[in-house]
Amino acid sequence: MTDTTKLLAGLNEPQKEAVLHTEGPLLIFAGAGSGKTRVITHRVAYLIAKGVAPESILAVTFTNKAAGEMRERIAKLLDDPPEPPLVVMAVHGGSPWIGTFHSLGAYILREDGRAIGIPRSYTILDEDDSIKTIKRVLEQEGVESTYYTPARLKSLISWIKNNEPDQAELDEKLRHLFEAYEKELARSKSLDFDDLLQKTVLLLTNHPAVAERYQHRWRYIHIDEYQDTNHAQYLLTRLLAHAHRNVAVVGDDDQAIYSWRGADWRNILSFQRDWPEARVIALEENYRSSPLILQAANAVIARNAARHPKQLWTRRDGGALLWYLIADNSAEEARAIALHMLTLLEEGEKPEEMAILFRTNAQSRALEEALIAAGIPYRLVSGTKFYERKEIKDLLSYLRYAVNPSDRVALARILNTPPRGIGKTLEVKYFARLAGGQAHIAPLKSFEKMRIDRFEKLMTMLQKIVHEKKAHEALEYIAQETAFETYLAGEKNGEERIENIRELFGAARRYEELPAPDSTQKLLEEAALMSEQDALTDRRSPSVMSVRQSDGGGWVPLMTVHAAKGLEFNVVYVTGLEEGLFPHALSQEPQELEEERRLFYVALTRARKQVILASSEARFSRGELVFSEPSRFLAEIPPHLLEIKAPQDFLPTIQL
DNA sequence: TGAATCGATGTTTTT
DNA sequence: CATCGATTCA
Numbered sequence: 001m002t003d004t005t006k007l008l009a010g011l012n013e014p015q016k017e018a019v020l021h022t023e024g025p026l027l028i029f030a031g032a033g034s035g036k037t038r039v040i041t042h043r044v045a046y047l048i049a050k051g052v053a054p055e056s057i058l059a060v061t062f063t064n065k066a067a068g069e070m071r072e073r074i075a076k077l078l079d080d081p082p083e084p085p086l087v088v089m090a091v092h093g094g095s096p097w098i099g100t101f102h103s104l105g106a107y108i109l110r111e112d113g114r115a116i117g118i119p120r121s122y123t124i125l126d127e128d129d130s131i132k133t134i135k136r137v138l139e140q141e142g143v144e145s146t147y148y149t150p151a152r153l154k155s156l157i158s159w160i161k162n163n164e165p166d167q168a169e170l171d172e173k174l175r176h177l178f179e180a181y182e183k184e185l186a187r188s189k190s191l192d193f194d195d196l197l198q199k200t201v202l203l204l205t206n207h208p209a210v211a212e213r214y215q216h217r218w219r220y221i222h223i224d225e226y227q228d229t230n231h232a233q234y235l236l237t238r239l240l241a242h243a244h245r246n247v248a249v250v251g252d253d254d255q256a257i258y259s260w261r262g263a264d265w266r267n268i269l270s271f272q273r274d275w276p277e278a279r280v281i282a283l284e285e286n287y288r289s290s291p292l293i294l295q296a297a298n299a300v301i302a303r304n305a306a307r308h309p310k311q312l313w314t315r316r317d318g319g320a321l322l323w324y325l326i327a328d329n330s331a332e333e334a335r336a337i338a339l340h341m342l343t344l345l346e347e348g349e350k351p352e353e354m355a356i357l358f359r360t361n362a363q364s365r366a367l368e369e370a371l372i373a374a375g376i377p378y379r380l381v382s383g384t385k386f387y388e389r390k391e392i393k394d395l396l397s398y399l400r401y402a403v404n405p406s407d408r409v410a411l412a413r414i415l416n417t418p419p420r421g422i423g424k425t426l427e428v429k430y431f432a433r434l435a436g437g438q439a440h441i442a443p444l445k446s447f448e449k450m451r452i453d454r455f456e457k458l459m460t461m462l463q464k465i466v467h468e469k470k471a472h473e474a475l476e477y478i479a480q481e482t483a484f485e486t487y488l489a490g491e492k493n494g495e496e497r498i499e500n501i502r503e504l505f506g507a508a509r510r511y512e513e514l515p516a517p518d519s520t521q522k523l524l525e526e527a528a529l530m531s532e533q534d535a536l537t538d539r540r541s542p543s544v545m546s547v548r549q550s551d552g553g554g555w556v557p558l559m560t561v562h563a564a565k566g567l568e569f570n571v572v573y574v575t576g577l578e579e580g581l582f583p584h585a586l587s588q589e590p591q592e593l594e595e596e597r598r599l600f601y602v603a604l605t606r607a608r609k610q611v612i613l614a615s616s617e618a619r620f621s622r623g624e625l626v627f628s629e630p631s632r633f634l635a636e637i638p639p640h641l642l643e644i645k646a647p648q649d650f651l652p653t654i655q656l
Numbered sequence: 657t658g659a660a661t662c663g664a665t666g667t668t669t670t671t
Numbered sequence: 672c673a674t675c676g677a678t679t680c681a
Contacts (some may be wrong), residue, residue, distance in 0.1 A: 623672045
């Protein structure tokens, strides 16, 4: 057993208090860089060292990556070898359960969903899959309306699921479409992201015996990033903690940046209403950023009216002024940044310690081009995610369909991929046939029947394999049988895409130790719930690959500010600081502007040593040159903290 | 059936 | 600008 005093060493007073307050509700306001993750990991390790059974501890994190890191850090604190990353701990008895709300819901529903009619083999639909389902519903219902576009309907449905409005308040048409969508999901034995939360709440509410089991199992609950929980997550937390009341939530209202996704940061402010006996602890000492960066961030966030007042401080002194780079256009902005990076690299800064942040993914293009020109290795922590690539989704859809033969989205994907002569007409016939034998279904012509028979035979075989063998064996079988690599070789970017599916085989091998059907199930779950920060692979150009190999690893990370949440770097470039872009033109309501400001605050507080802010007077947006003013946020930073730079100030001191 | 081409059309952030 | 969908042609 680990000595508990060791777990308290090096913590400041409020941090210690948070670790020691193990019984009863606990609310931790943790400012940016105040050692929040440290507190949670030490707290969990402390509980275990004190003799609490590890399996009775639950920790909910914002991303799976954060979960993996937390797991490793706890293991290290307890002098245990870390578990292999990404294999969910629940399957190894005797470990804390650490994961996101969505994976928690997926797990509970997998175990107990049958009580509310959800089969063990259900499919998780990602955003793209559920949009496809909505398209099918709109077609079936013969909706002509231009108002109900698939994307808009998706967000309306999502809103309904998260907020459970009074049925009577809903528009008749919308209610009808909502029900049709739900019916289609049920028929496909599929759940969307919102269902993973909402159905879990439903299960625990309607089946008290099930709820009691989980309440009894997880006696110590931790929720990270509580300011970004939505209503369903709030209810789930309350349900799980109800019996023992040992619930510790950690968050910062100033870093709430997901209200557009249904998150309600007032959850953190109203915690004390539900748990009146809660101990409240504020962590305001910052260990990350230089005092100048903190002063800038504090000044900016102070402009928000809707916040719990607080002020970050640091014991450190010194630090560099924030730089503000004004460029004529986005290409020049990108080039200047790349040049500056070269100087820092010369001085010995590591590439992975210099992050480039932007408001929208579309901005990455110009930056990538400049980095390629400068020969700087980078990685895009965003954009087309690994599991969203077509070849990956296609191949995984075979497994999905084998596991869940009701999964219509998966079937539609694989029926003719690779091409096997089942085109649009035959697909329609086949779907009608599966839907049920009405009289008007045209009989299949003999060549059609042959093609269908061949496909069905393949799937019967695959089903058998999925139930008897591991995920990677099933994948390799299907790739073999469908000559998938030969098919990809004939497509554009064939080589890269073949690489990708080989990488998928590798990912599948991480589930080797699980028994046969679970192995495939887990892989599919990971694929659906993988987040931006978790991205397994990175988009990079061939030239970048060679640089990477020659300098012993390390890439400059490029990502949206949202994706940077929870991360920190020595140097942070915040690009595209223009009105209309950051703050975004679509977020102009007072509340939305405050969220944009919080987003800017998050960007600033990612940096340890240096912040470089950048804006362009003109940039291309949908093929058009658009001119804009510098972001209002720049003017909110006290001028004495800023040093204005022109692109020429970034001229290289070394030869390109 | 499936490849190819043309034209319209939408534009934030993501589990 | 890039993606998606519809239409056309082999």
